[in-house]
Amino acid sequence: MTLRQQDDAFFSLLVDFTRAACDNLDMDLYTIYGNNSISYISENIDSILDKNKIDAMIILNYQDKINEIADKLESNKIPFFVYNSGFGSNNKNFLKSKYKFFLGEMLPTDEYAGYFLGKTLIDNSQPNGKGEYHLISLAGAVADEASIKRITGLNNFIKQSKKKIIIDKIFYLNWQRDEAAKIMKNEVSKMNHLSAIWAASDELALGALESLDTKAKSILIGGIDWSFEGVKAVSENKLFATVGGHFMDGAWISVLLHDYFHGIDIFDGNNNFLNSWMSLIRKNNSDKYLNFYNNRKKWKKIDFKKLSKVYNSRLKHYDFSEKNILPLIFPKD
Known part of the structure; x- marks a missing residue:
């Protein structure tokens, strides 16, 4: 392997x-x-x-x-x-x-994962005063098939949705948490209107989470992979969801x-x-999977x-x- x-x-x-x-x-x-x-x-x-x-x-x-x-x-x-x-x-x-x-x-099913995560975040976030939902997308490496397909799934959801969804920025990162934290440290402070952060992996989502201050807690963050830390963060209401399996x-x-x-x-x-x-883990079923990982x-x-x-x-x-x-x-x- x-x-x-x-x-x-x-x-x-x-x-x-x-x-x-x-x-x-x-x-x-x-x-x-x-x-x-x-x-x-x-x-x-x-x-x-x-x-x-x-x-x-x-x-x-x-x-x-x-x-x-x-x-x-x-x-x-x-x-x-x-x-x-x-x-x-x-x-x-x-x-x-x-x-x-x-x-x-x-x-x-990476396209499905990207689609499902995007839909979950938007369906549970709040629009701005103009009725718009603003996203930042944290993708993986630009040439990686998993990243490409997950972004494709997100874009497919946006195209099919009747809501006004805008991706403010998309960042291609090398799946590294510290890169996501560094990027988002500057971006989040500029975007009071941001509804959610869509991340192509839990590591990227956790990196974004590190950069949020108390004023940005209304921003929903979700990732993909079902990593142990990702599921734990969902159970603690820090990440909103992770898609995986x-x-x-x-x-x-x-x-x-x-x-x-x-x-x-x-x-x-x-x-x-x-x-x-691949399926969704949210707060309501996170403890079950967290116990699975802990044992x-x-x-x-x-x-x-x-x-x-x-x-x-x-x-x-x-x-x-x-x-x-x-x-x-x-x-x-």
């Missing part, structure tokens, strides 16, 4: 949950941290492939360099699954013909890889481009095998929907 940074609020959560699934499925998980450098990732992949027996890899598109990693895995005949950020606009049939060892792609994708891909290793046609000849579910030892007790065709011969289709997952992670005592 390739990632950005070991202490990243989102990816540290993803690794812990994926590891719980791999342990349950009797699989080994090795994590490569790229430290925000595509060359570092490439160099580590070379080293890993030379020194270890890798059965499959889960990779993501960072800085739009996924083809370099995919080419290397393809030449070494290593099956790979893409998560979080994909190939983008490449033709899907072309991808399957070019990469014989490409197993599939599971991406979050996709940190679990590594676990669902692990189930698919497990079955693939056991000879199962994991896609039944059908579409191998999947989207994971990560219980993740080892989650029976991921219930999602596997190897252990369930009657299972016809994989179901990683919210309806199926919530009873798994929140079993009734």
Whole structure:
């Protein structure tokens, strides 16, 4: 599994949950941290492939360099699954013909997340005297697919809404909290009319939160990712909402890889481009998820095998929907 940074609020959560699934499925998980450098990732992949027996890899598109990693895995005949950020606009049939060892792609519904967060913030904020809703948008890196799609979702909501919604400024940041805090320290003080701050990640939302003074508490802030700190801030009424759930994708891909290793046609000849579910956490349901995060030892007790065709011969289709997952992670005592 390739990632950005070991202490990243989102990816540290993803690794812990994926590891719980791999342990349950009797699989080994090795994590490569790229430290925000595509060359570092490439160099580590070379080293890993030379020194270890890798059965499959889960990779993501960072800085739009996924083809370099995919080419290397393809030449070494290593099956790979893409998560979080994909190939983008490449033709899907072309991808399957070019990469014989490409197993599939599971991406979050980023446009939906951006749309849903925008709608939630506007529906619960107050317009100015002219009936206008003013937003500041904190996006991620300008070339990152997740950021692009989340901004697209926000723009789609604004276009469809009958309300007068104006994005005063959009800032492209490198997903860093301190960058958001620095930017917003100057901006918020100038904008008494601001209704909300839409952030492409919880880290950016938390950075914006650091810059608000007591006069700006009426400004609603929301992020995306369901990070631990993000959910905690929602439970404390500091952030208004966070949209997420996709940190679990590594676990669902692990189930698919497990079955693939056991000879199962994991896609039944059908579409191998999947989207994971994302949903909203607000104050009313935040404590439930905060407790889930605070008791990560219980993740080892989650029976991921219930999602596997190897252990369930009657299972016809994989179901990683919210309806199926919530009873798994929140079993009734």
